[in-house]
Structures are given as C-alpha cells and as structure tokens.
Amino acid sequence: MQAQHENSAQLASPSEEARSLRLKHALEHAAHLLPTQGPIGVFIHHNTLHAFQHLPFEKAIGEASSIFGTEPYMAEEAYRQCLARGRILEADIWDVINREENEVILPGRLDRRTLRGILLLRGQASFDAATVDWVLEETGILESGGHALYAICLKLAGQDRTAAPSHPGRPVGLPRLGEVDLDEVIHPLLIRLAAVFLDQGVAYWPMPNRHKGFLGAVRDAMAQRGALFPEYLEGLDAAFREQLERGSSAEEVVIEVLAQLGVPEEEWESALAGELLALPGWAGTFHQLEINPGLFPYIHLPCSLLEFLAVRLTLKSAAALGVARRLGMGAEEIRQARNVRELAAPHPAQGRADALALWDALGRLGVAEPDLADWNPTLQRRLVHEIQEFNPLERRRLLHLAYERRHEEDVLQAVAWHRREHPPVRQSVRPFADVFFCIDEREESIRRHLEEVAPEVRTHGTAGFFGVAMHYTGMDDAHGAALCPVVVKPQHAVHERPVSHHSNIHALRVRRRRTWARLLHHTSLFSRALVRGWLSTAALWPVSLFPLVTRVLAPRHYGLWTKALHRVWIPRPSTELAFERSESESITPESGLFRGFTLEEATDRVAGTLGNAGLREGFARLVAVLGHGSTSLNNPHESAHDCGACGGGRGGPNGRAFAAMANSPEVRGQLLTRGITIPADTWFVGGYHDTSNADITLFDLERVPLSHVPDLAKLREFFDAARAFDAEERARRFEAASPHGGPRKALLHVQDRAERLSEPRPEYGHCTNAVCIVGRRELTRGLFLDRRAFLVSYDAALDPEDNALARLLGAVVPVCGGISLEYYFSFVDNERYGCGTKLPHNITGLIGVMNGPASDLRTGLPWQMVEVHEPVRILFVVETTPARVMKVMSANPELAEFLENRWIRLATVDPGTGDVHVRRGDGWEMLSPTLEALPSVKISADWFRGKIDHLPIAHVAGPTSRRGNGRV
C-alpha cells in the first residue's frame, strides 16, 4: 500500500495541465455512466444502458448490474411461474440449452445440457446461509432419509469453492469514514442545493446569484457567517469562504479534495464515478443540462457537472474532516480510510447452505447416495462443480432466453400463418378513406377497430411526425418546441396564427388568458405567502371546496365543466398554420430557423412519408393524418405518454401541417414528377388522437370542400365507433373499469381516468410493447396484436434500392429499440433502473421527481407505467429478405451495433414467398411453420372482453355484416 502511495506521489509531479487533462478524462468516463434523462417535462425514451451498447446484451447487463448494483433479469421465481403457467414451454428450454456449449460430465450418463435442462425444468432451490440452519432444524427437510446424502454433500460442497467471480464491481468514492456514512451526512444539503439551483419556478424566492453557476451560487450562499451546521459539517462555511478568497476554480477544488481524501490519480476515474453514482439522478441532470442547455424548460442557467462535483467534494471533505475530528483521526488516517475495504468473510453457515443446495440438486437429478458414494472423486468433483457453476444468474439467463424464444415463436408462427392463409392481394376497389396513424403500438388497436368498423377504410403507419420536422409554436404556446425525433434538429419554424378575420377574437383570447394566468399565479403564490395566505385560507376557502369535492368524486364532470367555462370565457379563433415560405425568404434571425417550408421542401416531406409507406397512387377521396399525444393529470411523466417520434411532444400539428402541404395544388404538381399521383378529388385532413382520453380532433374542417363534407361526417362516425371499441380494449387492462361495460362505458371510463387527480395510471403508455412489424398492412391486417406491435407501413416491392427501408429502419430501430429497452430495464429493476412507485413522488424544481422531500432525482419509468410489461427485447419483423435487411443494417453503424450485440431481435418475412427467417447468433434460420390454425374471432372484442392478461395473437375475421356486432 505504501508503495502505491509513493508511486502516486511520483505520478502526481507532472504539470498541472496533464492533471487537468486527466481529470477531464476521468470526469468524461464517469459521466458516461450517468443516466441520460433530461428534465421530465420532455420525456424521451432511450436505452437505459446506452453506455454499454458496444457490448453484447448479456455481457452488458451483467457488467451494468455489477457497476450499478442492479438486477439484470427478472427474478428466477418469476420465470418459474411462467414455466408453470405455460408462458415458457419445455421445448423452449431445450431449444435454448441446445444452443449452448456442451460437455460430458458423467460419461455415458450425463452431459451439461441434460444437467442444465433437468435442473431448469425441475427447478433448483437456493439456500441462503443466513436461513439454512432454520431450514435444517425446523422444516424437517432431511427427515425422509436424506441425511446420508446430505452428509456426503457436506463434504463435497466445501471442496470446490471457487473464488467469487471477478467483475468490474461498483466504483467507490469515499462512502464512509469509521462507522459514519458520509453520503448520508452530505446528501440532504447537497440535494437541497442542487434543487434550488436548478429550480425552474417552484420557489418564490429563487436562489441568488445563479448566473455565477452552481459553485459560485452555492459559495455565495454557504459562505455566510453565523449559520449553525449539523455536527459533522461544522467548518463547511469556512471551507467555502477559503475557496472564495482564493478564487479557486471548480477544477482546482476537485483536484485538491481528491488529494486530501487520498485518491491517487490512477483511481480518479473510479472515485469520480463512485461519487457521481451516489446521486446518479442529480449528477446526470447536471450533465445533460450542461451538454444540452436547450433542455432547460423555462430558465436557462449555466450548468456544469464539474461544478456539481466540486460542490459535492467540498461538502464531502468538510464531512470527512468533521467525522475525523469526532473520531480523533488525523489527515493521514482520512487518506488511509479509502483503502480499508471491508472484506466480506464467508458466513459460517455457508458450507451448509451450499451442501443443502447440492443435496437438493442431486435429488432432482435422481442421484442417490449409494451411486454418488461409488463414483471416484474426480467424477464426484466434476458433477459438484457443474452443479455449482449453474448458478442463479446463469439459470436466469437461460430462462430469459427461453422466455423470449416463446414470445418470438408465438409471434412469428402467427404472422407466418396469416401470411400463408391471407396472402396480400392488391386491392382493386378504391378505399373509402386512407388514415395515417403513428407507428406507435398504442395505435395498433384503434387501427384494427377502425378497419373492423369500416372494412373499406385503409390504415397506414408512419412515424408520427409524418416527416414534418419542425419547430412549432401553437397559438396558445409561450414558446415553440421541436416536434420531431430527438436525433433530428428541426430547421423550419411553423406557427399557428388566427385567420385574419378572427384577429380580434385572438386578441381577446390572449387578453383573457393573461388575466386568467395572472389570477391563477397569484392565488397559487398567495396560499404560500403569509398575509395573503391568511386571506386565501381563512376567508376565500369556500372557493376551494367545490373543486376539492368534485375533482375527487366526479372528476370527469369537473373536466367537462371547466372546459365549458373555458369555451365561454376564452373564445377560440379559427387558425391556420403559417408554414409556406417563398424561396427568397431566409432564416429568422433570432431562432436561426427557416420560417416555414418552400414548395420544394414541402414536396420532400410529403413524398418522403407517402413513399416510405408505399403509397404512390390509388388514394381514397379522404386521407386523414392523425398525430397523437396524451393528456393526464397527477402524472409528472405525462410527456412519456406523448409521441416519441415528436420528441415527447404531441403530433397533432404535424398531421395538420402534413395535410395542408398535401392539399396544396403546387405540392401535388411537384409530387407528380416524383411518381406520386394524388387524384384531384382527394382531400387530406390533419388530426390529433389523444391516446389517454380517446379524443380524436380534426383540424381545418372549415377548409374541407363541400363535396367531401358528407364523407368526412361518415369518417368521423367511424372514428367515434372505433375509439369507443379501442377504449374498451384499453379498459380491459384496468381493474377499475367494468369488464362487461361495453364500449360506451369504457369510453367514459378512459375519459374519467384522464381527469382524475387520484389516477396514477391514466394509460399504460408503451407498456407491453414487444414487436415492430415493418411491412405492408396486409401482412398484419386481421391480426389481433394486443397493442404490442409497432406497425410501420413499408412495401418492399416499391423499394428496389432499399432506400426507403434504410430511412425507415434508421429511424424506427433506435426509437422502438430505445422504448423497448427502457421498459425492459425499468421492469426488471424498477427501483434502480426505473423510478419506483409513483406514489411518494414529489415534483422538484419542475425538472424531475424525488421520492419524498429529499432524494435523488428519479429517472426511468415508474412502476405504474411498467407493471404489466413483459420484459423482452423488441422483435423486428421486416417484410423483406434477410440479404436486403442485412445490407441496410450493416450500412448503418448504429443499427449494426444494435443488431450484432443482440439488443434487438430480428426476423424477416419474404415479400414474395412469405417464408420467415430469424436472425440467430450470426446467421439466419428459416422458421418451419408449425401452426395449423390461429384462433379466429369475428371482432376483437370477442377475443379480449373480460380478460386482463396478455392475449395471444388471434385472427379477427371481421364482422359478417358490416359493423353488425357490438354497435356503439
């Protein structure tokens, strides 16, 4: 140890610059491990383990679980239950095991695959050292003649104790000194400081001097004299004052404290990671806001991870000194403290626990005591070794693979069957309407119901920003927001404006809204103030009584009532989108964005979306383009339910802009030259589908030609019927909804949920997503996919060069893969990868949620959002050939990484023959169709009504008479 110190002393001598570079490097490395979630107001789904994406999935989650102390898979018990209820079949276990390496254990009698198969299927009990004595004493486990075998096991189990597996392990900062947990000492203060610094408008009195950055603002406040500190933090003000006097930079502070705490330079990386991972949420937020200041929702602040670290380490150094003072330790002892790592001695009963586990396994393998005693020691040892190697983690890995395999098999067999029985045929009849939805799996059900209600309607799935990446400012918005996938930087600004003859209404609206806002703002501040608070609580309280009672007892009516009031009081002008730009106009100076789209650009957008979806001609008379989003109360994670393709925004304006572009005769003219023919009698309508309260709003209805008005009315009827059925299908998951209430009641139910203050799960969001099918709608039309499949319209026949496929997969794989993985991790370890239960969440600074009054900023998804999820990696089914899809995938490094490291699963359906190929390892296997028939029902409701669990895929034949059954 001493040698190490000398070493580090020598290393420390080089120039300041080298050290600063080293610090920068260490910080970068540590920052890499932090969660990448920004402020919660714009929630963007991403792979929780993005930092590990360069590793194969199974290795990555293993490493991550040792670094973060998390669970890589579900609990073994959960898989066992799946096995018991047929969610995993015996065949799946054998299939998975037969892909693993094999080795003979007992010649002629047992090999590794058999051993593992038997143990997985028959179950294998684990025993904990702490409780094994109780089991032996009180349960009588050995009573039925097991003592002899156990005696041998006791001898054998101890022989082959392999050393604990070496893994990267948790990075350590300086967690404790003596018996005092230093993090516990500093966290309350640090959290409070970080929260007031980043606050976006909760505090009436914002932190002074925030423009100086975190370190500057904290120093100014904390260096004040005359404060009384908790015992261990005595001297913190002096430390900050000293820094102020010397004018130390954040970097200098960090380097000094690291030296003081005795962290040698070569351990900086690990120490900094340890320090930052002690509060990953706050550190991660500082980091995200530093690298992307645009994420600040309201107030922009100079934000820096290094400064956060500097404040943290100043606190820690003060705490270490405080504790050392109390324990009578010197400076050298503080430096030494880091090296005292507690070595976990094995539990005295560990041998018995191992022996009993071995005994149990042998019993399940059918090895009896006389057999075992007969074999020679080498064989005995090999057997014991094999059994012990097959540890819980390994078992969970195999069980998980089997779990995913069953899912894959079910989906692919169903798709193959459907492709075989109902091959796509080119429609000769012109559809009544084409409706574009987002690819979102939540739209799968409404598409299906729309098609069931009106078989003459055709639906399409394309990413919900419809190619129109824009920076949009609505009439009621304070600022614009980007409505496009996060990876895209919008170049074009679009805003909503009142039509010219309504500008007076608009002015009135703005005025009244301002008044309303002022009133509301004051009342909310009032109640927290002293004298004004007296007024509002002692005198004006009856005003609160009505909302209190109605919002709890009759929330939907309260919502209707306030909306009605709004309509009367705050009139709404007709509006239009300002999206056209002549070639000459250029960038708006303040935002650096183009004002709207030129004809050429608009044509690009329309052609791109229609072309990718494989729609070039044969348009219906009406084309509806529905963006989506979600409204709910009591839900800090509201925007996680919005459209991922719109960057966590709501896609209504995109649909509206797209429709307006596609209706423009100039654009249509240009489209002709690109091989897309939109008939003159085709009219596009933009719209918005709220996936929470099930509203469908259509825009610019006053511009619809008279000839199309009756058609539109009919389409809206279809929408109304479909959304009610869709609500019913959604409501099947909610225990609060009556299972046999029918569509109308279900619709009221989901509307009620969206308005309820007490509802922590207004909708389930992307929960249960598992599949993404890229192909023609005919491939899936008539399949009940249980809202679990992203559906992307794509026609390989129209894409000989695979350009459209490359564009589609380039967007869809990261987005859907990210969603799927975020749900995976938030489900398997909800407390650490996710943000736990929502119920104690407390919004802080309008940027995130804490548990209770002071905790880490919670990132990831809450339990209420993921509880019915099945954690499987998403399965992409692309309607093309393996060769073509591989060409596209390997050309894009991000997709290649995703695929090769198996963060996603991939299969193809041959567009011509319908053969299904599955990607396994580095090769492709052809799926042999085994499914004879898929359960078939007339309408979806026949399949789902009254059921709450996941449902297998079924075939929905469609009502015999049009919209005959189950009318709304």
Added chain:
Amino acid sequence: MAELTGPWLSLGVGVPLAAALAARLPATRPRARVIAVTASAASLLLSLATVRELAGAGWAALSEPWIPAVFQATALNAVTMALFAALALVTLISAPRRDSDPHSVAHILILMAGTLAAYGAVSLPVFLGGWILGLTPSLASAGREGNRLAVVESAASTLFLAVGMLLQTSSPAGACMLLVLAAILRTGLFPFHGVAASRLDKGPLGFAGLLLSAQLGVFLLIRFALPMFPESARDARSWLCWLALFTAIYTAVMGMVERSPRRLLALVLVSQSAAIFAGLVTARPEGVMGALAQWIVLGFTSTVMISIFRAVEARLDFPLDGERLLGLAGPMPRLAVFFAVSAFALVGLPGTLGFPGEDLLIHGVLSAHPVIGFLLPTAIAINAYHLYRLFSRLFLGAPAAAWAAVPDALPRERWPLAACLVVLVWFGLMPGQLVALRAFAVEAVVTVAGR
C-alpha cells in the same frame, strides 16, 4: 386462616420442578418441550384456580392445605403467580426448536418453580429458598458464559437477602437496608442496571426475559421489606423513588448510544422496571395500581418481544447489530405487527393496558414528587423512541431477497403471542376489570407500605 380447597400452591411449584427432572431423563428427551409445556400449563391452571378461590373468598389470604407453614395465597401473589406461569408457558411454547433442548427447558422450569415458590412464600426463609432455586440455573449458565457480572449480582443479592434475614431481629434498620439492597440489585436499579442488560445480551434470551419479568426484587420490597420494617421503610421510600426515577431516565438516556438491539431492549426493560419500582414505592393508590398494571404489561410485552426476537434469531443467522435495516416485515408481517403492538403497548399505546398503566403510574409518581416526577414521562418518551427504533431496525427496510422464504409466525408462535396481546387489549379496553382484580393488592401495598 381459611384454606385453599386443594394443594394448588405446592403442586404449582412441584409440578414444574418434577418436570424439570423428568425432561432430562434419556427416554423423554425428544419430548422435553411437550413435558415442559404440559407442566407449565398445569401450573398456570393451578394458579388460576387459586385466583378464583381467592376472589371467591373476598381476597382474604388463604393458606395451603399441605404445607401451610410454607405457602400462602394472598391478594398480592396469586395474580402474580398466574402471570408468571402464563409467561413461562408462552415462552416455552413459542421457543424455537434450538431452544427446546432438555437442558434449556429444565432451566426455565426450575426458574418457574423457584419464582412461584418465592411468590407463595409465607416467610422470608421460604422466599429465600425460592429465590435461590430460581437463581441456580441462572448461575449455572452465567458461569458457563463467563458473565461475571451476573454471577456477582446473583451471589451478592442472595447474600444480602440471607444476611438481612439473619439480622431481622437484631438490627431491623440494617436488615431493612440489606433487603432493600437485595431488591435494588435484583431489579437492576442504578448502578446495577448493567446486569440485566448483560443477561439479555449474553444469556439464553427466553430465560433472561423470564428472570426479568419475575420482578422478584420489587416483590421482595412490597411483600417483606416494607411491611416488616415500616419505620425504616418510610424513610427509605422517598429516596428509593428518586433512585428508581433516576434509573429510569438514566437507562433511557444510555439507550441513545446503544447499537446492539438486544442490549437496547434490555435497557428499555430495565428502565420500565425501574418505573414500576418507582410507582410501588410511592405507596399512593394510583401509583401502586399503575405499577401493578405495568408489571403485567411489562411481563406480556417483554415476553412477546423476546419471543419474536428469538424467533427472528432462529430464522436468520445474521448479526442483528449494526445500523442495517433488516426489513423483516416483508417476510414476517404478523411477527412485525405483534412486535409493534407490544412495543407500543409497553410505552402506553391507547387500547392496550399500557395506556391506563402509564397514565396511573405517571399520576402517582407526579403527585408524590411533582418536580422530579417529570423524569418519568420523559423516560417513557425516550423508551418509546427506542422501541420504535428497534422496530424499525428489525422490521422496516428492504429484506434480503433470500429471506422471502422465511416463514411468518408459525402456529406455535402465532397463537400464544396473540393470546398475550388479547389480554393486553382486553384489559386496555376495560381497565376497570383489572382495577377490581388488583384493588386488594393495592390496598395491601398501600396499607403496609404507606403507614
């Protein structure tokens, strides 16, 4: 003096003693627990029969038909005997297998026989006999564990008691002093509070708990020391009360730096015993009644808590020391509830006997010593904090995943412990019944001690 209709007292003492011997016979070893449980149940029934007869006779003392010179049933001792027999029974039934070997079981039975004999004693020599008999197993085990403190305490208190008895006539003041000293030692008043703590810390838990709930020191005081030497006793009462109050607050404060759950529990129990002591020596009706009620509360709650503690220790071979939260409420919700209810009951949870008990005790002590009496509610508040802390440490937090398989209260634990709580709640809702049951005992104490 009227007689009991049967030899309930001598049988009550004799049966456990015989069972203690029987349990160690080779042939009966596997069934040691059954024998012990039967014997203590029989003993409990016998003492209940005594209570019933006594109540029928208007709580006047009844002598034992077989050996009237040795045992006698009075308003003071009958209920106490029934209480102790019940506690021993609960301890024996709920003990884990590892504590039910013939050796441990015999210890408890001997303690039971000795304690019951001491309670029933007509005279000081008999009391001394019971005292010594009860301490034998304790001495044996303390010697084995190297618990020098406990050995010294047992020996010293016995010595004081014996010498006091001998000096009875020659030097009443000195004798009184010695008897009081023996009582102080046995109760563990300052500065001897460490003894009980060390017993619970090192010794077999169930046994140590019973030894503590026997409250033989307090019994010695009110049954013999105060009535026999009324003159000296009156002078001693005030400072005894102050000493007890000081002990109560002192041990409570000492608990603030205690990390071991066992010792923390011990300190709380000693503190509460001291409170009982203080209530009795006030010799005011409400104080004495409060003390007698708290005696019952302390007996039941300590038995429940210690049984649960032991049940947890048997299930988990895990060091309970340290700051880690064990989270056992997850796998063992019922034990957690039992523990919480009894812990809160000990410090006055409304709805249990603890509430009227503490209420009366505080009233009695405060009215006797309005200023210094303030220490008592303070000590109880601190003890409440300790007990809740103990509950948090054991039952709240996240349990290790492997512990999920550990069973909750087994039937043999669930029902006896629930019965204890039922008694507490029953009297807690209807304290009038207990007041009626103990009125004559209070009368006895107040008249003999408060003269």
Added chain:
Amino acid sequence: MSRARRPAEETDVFDAIPPQLLLTLLVLSPGCVFLGMALLWLSGVKLSENTIARLANATYVFCGALVMGLAGSLWWADLASVSAGSGNWYEVHEFQIPLALFVDRLSLPMLGLTAGMTGLIAVFSRRYLHREAGFLRFFLLLHLFAFGCFLVFAAGSVDLLIGGWEIICVTSTLLVAFFQQRPEPVKSALRVFATYRGCDIGIVTGAFFLHHWAGSTLYQSVFKGDWPRQSLAGETLAAGDATIIGLLLLLGAMGKSAQVPFSGWLPRAMEGPTPSSAIFYGAISVHAGAYLLLRLQPVLVASPVASGAVVLIGALSAVHGTMVARVASDVKTSLAYSSVSQLGLIFVEIGLGFSWLPLIHIVGHAVVRTLQFLKAPSALHEFHHLHAAAGGHLPPTGAHYGRLLPPRAQLWLYRLALDRGHHDAIIDRFLTGAPRKFAQWMNRIERQLRLTPKIPKESSHG
C-alpha cells in the same frame, strides 16, 4: 333564536335517536372497522381492494350522516353541547378517569371536517393506491387515524383526548414509513415519532397538573359556559398554575402542529403517499394542536404569560414557515412550510383570544391545503399551462428581496431560510445532542468501572 314552533313529529326523530348515541356511534365506527379488518387479516382472510374501499366509503358516509344528525339534533334541541358518558372508565380511589364524550360548537365542525376529509381521502386513495402492496395497511391506518381524530375532537376530558392523540401519533408515524422498503422513509418516520413523543411529555404532564390543581380534566367540570364563551369554573386555577399548564399544553400542541423549533418533521413526513400527506399534514392531524389550545383556551386566558407564549411561538412559526416555503424548490416541502406559517397564524389568533376566527381558519386551511396536496403531482402540468397562458412571461417572484435588502443581508437571509432556520441542527446538537454526549461519556466510565460488560467488537460479516 327561537325555535319554539318546530313541528312535533320532527322532534320525535331526534328524541328517538338520542344525540349521545349518535356521538358514541360516530367515535366507535371507524375503530370497530379497524378492529374488524385487523382481526380478519390476522386470521388470514384476504380482503379484496373493492371490499376494503366499499367498507371505507360506507364507514365515512355513515360517519358523515352521524355528524349531520348530531348537528341537526343540537340545532333542533337548541343545545350548545351534548355529552355522552358512562361513568368512569376506571378509578383508583379519588383518581378517576371518566369515559365521557362531548361535542359542542367547537368540536362539531372538527368532527365534520374529519369525517368529510377522511371520506374524500378514502375515495381518492382507492384509485391512487390501487395494486399497491400496502393497500390494506393504508386503509387500516386511515381508519385508526379517523378513530384517533374522533376521539381527540369528541373527548370530554383531556385524558381521553390524550388517547386519541397518541393514536394519531402512531398512525402518522406508520404512514410516514409506509414505503418501508427504502431507508429514508424509515428514518423520517423515526424523526416524526421522536418529535411527537417528545412534545407529548407536555400534554401528558399538562393533563396531570390540570387534574392535580383543578381536580378534574373533564371540560364540563373545569370550564363553565358554552363555547365560545367559556371560562374557568370558579377559582380553581391560580394564574401561576394556569401558566404552567398552559405552557405544557403549548409544548404538546407545538409538536403536533409543527411549530418552531419543531417544524423539521413536517417536510420529512412527506415520505408517505400523497393522500396521507394530504389528510395528515394538510387537513386534520396538524390542526389537532391548534384544536387543543382552542379547547383549553380558558386556561390560556387565565394566564397572560401562556397566551403570550402562544402568540410568540405562532408569530415566529408564521414568519419562519413563510420564509422557508418561499425558498423551497419542491412542491411538497413548499406546501408543508406554507402550512406551518398558516398554523402559526392560527396560534396567534388563539393566543390573542379569538375563538371563531381560528376555527374558521382551521377549516379553511384544511380545505385549501388538502386540495393543494392532492394536486401536487400535477404541478408540472399546471405550471406548463399557466406559463403558456401568461404568454411565457410570468412576473418574476421574490424580486422585492433584491430591492429591499442589501446583497449581503439577502444572501444571509436566503441561507437562513434554506437551512430552515438551522432548527434541525439546534435540536440535534443541543436538545438531543447533550444527553447523547452524556450517554457516551457515561458509557465509557461504566465500562471502565465494569458496571457494564465490555462490548465485543462488532463482527463485520454479512
């Protein structure tokens, strides 16, 4: 007011059901529901969420009806108060604890508030806690809490009130530790419990002295007249005695109502689920302290010192609360300290001798704050809409600090508010720190004197 012409048949209704019965039923019903549910759980019966929720709804609808019936019968019979008692709960010689329930114009609104709010919270929680592991536990504690509150508000004597008071203490603590898997709620609950129990010393000894000097803790014997025009009966209490009792009761009330310097537990109590924060720390529990002082206001009136202390503590809390609430950047802490400041004002009103005003203030504050707590998770949603409606230009807040105060003073004051007046440090270092130091010191001495066995070095395995 003359109601002489009331129709005969309507009197019959209330004659048939005596208000005493209504009152007894009201107090007992949540207690019985609690007991029943607890016994079912112990015997292994699993209640479904629906059953639990329906039972809760029925209970509080019933309680609400009882309160209304009570109010109706009081009004019809033109009574200022009703008391229901069945003699003594227990008595030892002269010391008697009567079992008396009592309701008058002060307690009736509190009972109504409790029944209504608990009912609303029960409805709210049914959905909020759906599928939560502690669903049953929450409702059990909610019923027990309602029982405790009814006992506090309907008690006829301070002794009985203490019973309810302690039940509130236990249920609050267990609800703060509701998410018991994480260490923070457990620690916070311990802090809450310690504060409660520490301050309860005041109310317990206060009750004793009231008993001692006034001879009884029964309101009807100690006070004469009807609320709000009550005064001490006779010359039972000397001013000095009243001062001691008043100050002790104030100590008890300070704990429950989170007044300075004990306000630190209130934000910590926000570890529990939102509805429990709403009912405990918004609606009912925090107002119990104010109710206690209001109930025993005649004692305060008799002692200028005690009244002065109430005003002082209230004023300090009001200023402290509002300052801390202004710098708090998370929604629940901000609400918690806003509550502290309004409770401080309520204390001031009580100390100044007002009666109706603090009562109305309590009810109003409970309503406003409960709504705010229930809306707390929607803060983001609401702020977003507010911000948009204001056109992105919300008036800056807190600017007057910049105008009025020099920068140094600003920073100093900000720091003071940020650290919540350093109250926690004061308590930890002096109030509990001193005995802790003493214990450490004594521990060392004891070990050297061999009065305590040597502590074996703690084993580190596991």
